[in-house]
Amino acid sequence: MESSRxxxxxIPGFLGKVMKPxxxxxxxxxxxxxxxxxxxxxxxxxxxxxxxxxxxxxLNPTDLPFAxxxxxxxxxxxxxxxxxxxxxxDVKITGPFFALMGLADGYYDGDALFFSRDLTVEGDMExxxxxxxxxxxxxxxxxxxxxxNLGPFAPAAEKATRxxxxxxxxxxxxxxxxxxxxxxx
Amino acid sequence: MELICPAGTPAAFxxxxxxxxxxxYCGYRDxxxxxxxxxxxxxxxxMRDAVRYAHARRVHVLVAVNTFPKAGQPELWHxxxxxxxxxxxxxLILAxxxxxxxxxKKHPKQRLHISVQAAAANPxxxxxxxxxxxVRRVVLPRVLSVHEIAAVAAATTVETExxxxxxxxxxxxxxxxxxxxxxxKSPNMNGVCSPASHVTYADDGDTMVSxxxxxxINVFRRDEAAAYPTLCKGRFVTxxxxxxxxxxxxxLDAASxxxxxxxxxxxxxxxxGRQRGRxxxxxxxxxxxxxxxxxxxxxxxxxxGLKAMSEGQSNTEGAYRKTWR
Numbered sequence: 193m194e195s196s197r198x199x200x201x202x203i204p205g206f207l208g209k210v211m212k213p214x215x216x217x218x219x220x221x222x223x224x225x226x227x228x229x230x231x232x233x234x235x236x237x238x239x240x241x242x243x244x245x246x247x248x249x250x251l252n253p254t255d256l257p258f259a260x261x262x263x264x265x266x267x268x269x270x271x272x273x274x275x276x277x278x279x280x281x282d283v284k285i286t287g288p289f290f291a292l293m294g295l296a297d298g299y300y301d302g303d304a305l306f307f308s309r310d311l312t313v314e315g316d317m318e319x320x321x322x323x324x325x326x327x328x329x330x331x332x333x334x335x336x337x338x339x340x341n342l343g344p345f346a347p348a349a350e351k352a353t354r355x356x357x358x359x360x361x362x363x364x365x366x367x368x369x370x371x372x373x374x375x376x377x
Numbered sequence: 378m379e380l381i382c383p384a385g386t387p388a389a390f391x392x393x394x395x396x397x398x399x400x401x402y403c404g405y406r407d408x409x410x411x412x413x414x415x416x417x418x419x420x421x422x423x424m425r426d427a428v429r430y431a432h433a434r435r436v437h438v439l440v441a442v443n444t445f446p447k448a449g450q451p452e453l454w455h456x457x458x459x460x461x462x463x464x465x466x467x468x469l470i471l472a473x474x475x476x477x478x479x480x481x482k483k484h485p486k487q488r489l490h491i492s493v494q495a496a497a498a499n500p501x502x503x504x505x506x507x508x509x510x511x512v513r514r515v516v517l518p519r520v521l522s523v524h525e526i527a528a529v530a531a532a533t534t535v536e537t538e539x540x541x542x543x544x545x546x547x548x549x550x551x552x553x554x555x556x557x558x559x560x561x562k563s564p565n566m567n568g569v570c571s572p573a574s575h576v577t578y579a580d581d582g583d584t585m586v587s588x589x590x591x592x593x594i595n596v597f598r599r600d601e602a603a604a605y606p607t608l609c610k611g612r613f614v615t616x617x618x619x620x621x622x623x624x625x626x627x628x629l630d631a632a633s634x635x636x637x638x639x640x641x642x643x644x645x646x647x648x649x650g651r652q653r654g655r656x657x658x659x660x661x662x663x664x665x666x667x668x669x670x671x672x673x674x675x676x677x678x679x680x681x682g683l684k685a686m687s688e689g690q691s692n693t694e695g696a697y698r699k700t701w702r
Contacts, residue, residue: 239420240386240416240417241416242415242416244415244416286580294656298388298654298655298656299656300654300656301653301654301655301656301657301660301686302654303652303653303654303657303688304656304657304685304686306603307602307603307604307685307687307688307689307690308602308603308685308690309585309597309599309601309602309603312578312580312585313578314577314578314579314580317573317574317576317577317578318415318572318573318574319415320573321414321415321416321417321573322415322416323416324416324654325385325386325414325415325416325417326416328386328388328389328654328655329386329387329388329389329416330388331388331655364656364659366392366395366396366659368395369395369396369397369663369666371397371399371434371435371436
């Protein structure tokens with residue numbers, strides 16, 4: 193069974209090269225803000241993660257010159273950008289940035305990304321499954337999250353981010369089905 | 378025919394309802410249902426909320442309590458049955474005879490369905506469940522041809538529900554011990570086949586090796602689509618060569634057989650995948666809703682186009698087009 197690659201977009205190689213010498217420091221407060229906002233808005237994530245909230249997750253985008261370490265603890269949750277993933281992580285998830293992002297906001301089905309080989313997972317599989325299910329249930333809206341703390345610029349920033357995302361990975365149309373009355377004996 | 382759709386989380390539940398499910402099946406977050414994965418399933422309160430959401434949109438809710446209680450410890454299973462009835466479930470999907478007896482006696486007005494986990498594949502077995510517990514529907518195992526399904530449907534007044542898409546188990550469901558053998562944990566009692574606690578993947582860039590417990594299940598080349606780490610779909614090396622001895626790692630897709638299933642007298646079509654994400658639920662449910670709309674309108678049913686969602690990125694019509702005997 194040959195793998196037919198999914199339509200996950202990748203960040204062009206030249207952009208990765210451009211980003212490589214840039215410092216990661218400016219990213220850290222943005223990531224901290226995003227994870228705090230996400231966990232505050234979606235507390236059910238903790239219920240679904242249960243004891244796996246104490247695990248350390250490494251997210252390794254293959255098309256970016258840095259990676260992320262996620263620690264979704266109930267107290268002091270953190271997300272950090274790192275040049276290379278450290279040893280000792282409980283989980284490592286590798287794939288194009290937009291595959292990782294789509295896994296987090298439910299745009300893509302995690303199993304389908306695994307079947308197409310866009311995503312590889314290593315480490316504690318129970319923690320991987322718990323994280324995937326918790327995030328998929330949360331319906332995280334990255335444009336909203338990103339713009340949340342931008343004050344008067346929030347509406348414009350959210351709109352621009354949403355438009356950019358739709359341009360890059362397409363718009364997921366989910367029209368609500370209209371049903372007629374049915375009876376059941 | 379009704380479209381019965383899976384949901385493993387409240388968000389997936391809403392996706393299934395909004396995409397056109399006639400009924401959604403789901404289970405509690407414990408060992409009482411056969412998709413007991415970490416982070417999945419419903420708390421008692423979430424189930425009540427889901428039932429309200431569904432009923433407000435004229436959609437039914439089927440609660441799966443379809444594992445087998447541990448001997449002498451039926452309390453968790455009894456509570457799941459009681460909770461589901463109190464929550465307003467339109468039907469319970471049960472496999473264990475003791476649990477069916479409990480549900481039939483304690484909740485005599487509750488609609489009961491036989492789970493695929495009961496492996497009731499012939500009219501005699503189905504009639505037993507009907508006469509003993511008043512069951513109204515059977516979810517047929519995925520081992521029958523369309524012709525055989527028609528024969529079963531004609532021989533009983535119990536409604537028939539058949540799988541049309543998703544993970545394909547061709548074992549005697551509820552009896553299979555392959556995963557138990559490899560992990561020491563029974564899917565039929567703990568609710569997980571190939572539990573994540575016993576799964577490992579190792580990827581060196583060229584190949585990806587999947588293991589279940591001490592068994593290597595598969596070694597995928599870089600250009601090969603991957604599959605679940607189940608022993609029944611493992612790639613074996615024997616004196617006759619290398620290959621899939623039990624079954625290929627593929628998903629069922631019976632979209633093209635919908636006219637035949639309708640003619641066979643099938644009442645409901647079931648989509649597998651409570652462990653899948655919202656994107657899968659929305660795409661697959663919408664695809665089959667369109668197929669059913671086309672069928673009812675007398676239009677040809679188009680191929681589902683859901684290979685990207687399928688295990689191994691491949692599909693089969695499975696036993697429905699049984700050609701091997």
